[in-house]
Amino acid sequence: MAAVTGQAITRRKQLPFGQLRSEQSTAFGTRGFVGGTNDPSGLTHLGAREYDPALGAFISVDPIIDFADPAQMHAYSYAHNTPLTKSDPDGLRPAPVAGTSDVEEFNWARDRGMRVGYTQRNGRYVWGYHPMKDTASQHRYRAYQANVKAYEAAKASRAAAARAKAQAIARAKEARAKADRLGKVIQGIRNGMAVGGGSLSQRLLNTAAEVGFSLGGYSTRGMCFSGSGGIVIGGGGQFCFVAVKTKNGSYRFGHTRSFDGGTEGFKLGGSLNVGVLRSNADDIAQFGGMGHDAGGSLKAGLVVYGNHETAIGTRNSKGQQVSTIEFGSGLGIGMDLYTGFNRTWADWF
Structure with missing residues (x-):
């Protein structure tokens, strides 16, 4: 398999925290763990910070601290110490303003026709919102800018209606399930009574078995x-x-x-x-x-x-x-x- 340039595609495998499984080689250039830049010192440049693959941690604290996140009590940790499911290619942990997580912040902006990101201004990292160019996003963005309060109220109303609809569907489903269980019990009793004969205890045992079979x-x-x-x-x-x-x-x-x-x-x-x-x-x-x-x-x-x-x-x-x-x-x-x-x-x- 070859790349567009005609050169063979090369790959190298790394341990979860970025250590190489073999000797460091210049064949791959300076590109390192999660797209960072390898340094001769053994560190990796990951955006705002230097990362040590041997320690599995940064050598300086996160410049953006989320005080509501207990995992950031250890400000040197890489990706909350869960490198199999998370990564931190820029050394930053932006603090969302609309929600409690980066995902909620992204969704908040997208619902209003914007994308969200952060830039460094005067030594500080600041969130920024930028209108997207596609037609649907532009429509949402104009509606949001025209009347912020009305947009938020309409969105809240739609969310409440969606919740009410979901709750009604759940109640109807539960009612059908109860009716179905009752129907199965009645059918089981009928099946047990239809057999007839035997002592009272035998008939009761047979009816109980039929109810169990019907419910199952x-x-x-x-x-x-x-x-x-x-x-x-x-x-x-x-x-x-x-x-x-x-x-x-x-x-x-x-x-x-x-x-x-x-x-x-x-x-x-x-x-x-x-x-x-x-x-x-x-x-x-x-x-x-x-x-x-x-x-x-x-x-x-x-x-x-x-x-x-x-x-x-x-x-x-x-x-x-x-x-x-x-x-x-x-x-x-x-x-x-x-x-x-x-x-x-x-x-x-």
């Missing part, structure tokens, strides 16, 4: 048939029928098939299971791909198992991480606690 957005449901086995390290397969609640609220039916293997944990025995599935996926494609499993089971004739799967790199239409919860029972012998990975394929019917 686990509206997609299914039935799964699975088998697994192994000694220490195990594997298994699964086939599921799923009713996917899509982002428009309707249900579509599909199926998934997957194979899994445990990578950490303990496994002994085997089982055949039937279980139910709940997920926050709202498209059949979100079931496909790689996933991470964590779960366990107890097997002594009757199997009771649970599993949680997190889809790797997959999110639903709301931007939520897609995950699936499974639980059920079957027949088998042994026990296992595991984490592992699975590969799933999924299609609509």
Whole structure:
């Protein structure tokens, strides 16, 4: 890669406070740290002050002091001792007059069609405001100069209106969120009551579970048939029928098939299971791909198992991480606690 002059572009790497990673070379001329000028003494000229890269500090105090800035209690420091995120190429820290920071001062001037800078006058550094030349800036500058009080009042009024609008939007968003949560609770109660049967405690437990699933957005449901086995390290397969609640609220039916293997944990025995599935996926494609499993089971004739799967790199239409919860029972012998990975394929019917 060559520069406009035809000469090769050269680069040199420096430590955060400006020290070179290699011997000083004249091949780069006198240009030094953050555009400063290197001196044979080892110092670097940075505008108003001399800087020592070995110390990571200036050798004289900042000629402009901001008494509201605690970081300037150490007036010799370079860029508030944070050279990875800040720099100080001119050795100055101008004191803003419109705001509490240089950024606020810049924004204050820009909103009125001006740019802001500072010059040295009689040994002192003074802020200056200069109208910008583009049409939009000239319009703002003339409006500001014509009636300063009216301009400031109009600007304050617009800012107040913007704040009021933002607050109204936030309140409406919170109201929708509350209504959505209430709707999910009601739907969960309805789902729990629809099952029916069993003792009162079973119905209450089922209703509580349905409310929890609804609040978590686990509206997609299914039935799964699975088998697994192994000694220490195990594997298994699964086939599921799923009713996917899509982002428009309707249900579509599909199926998934997957194979899994445990990578950490303990496994002994085997089982055949039937279980139910709940997920926050709202498209059949979100079931496909790689996933991470964590779960366990107890097997002594009757199997009771649970599993949680997190889809790797997959999110639903709301931007939520897609995950699936499974639980059920079957027949088998042994026990296992595991984490592992699975590969799933999924299609609509």
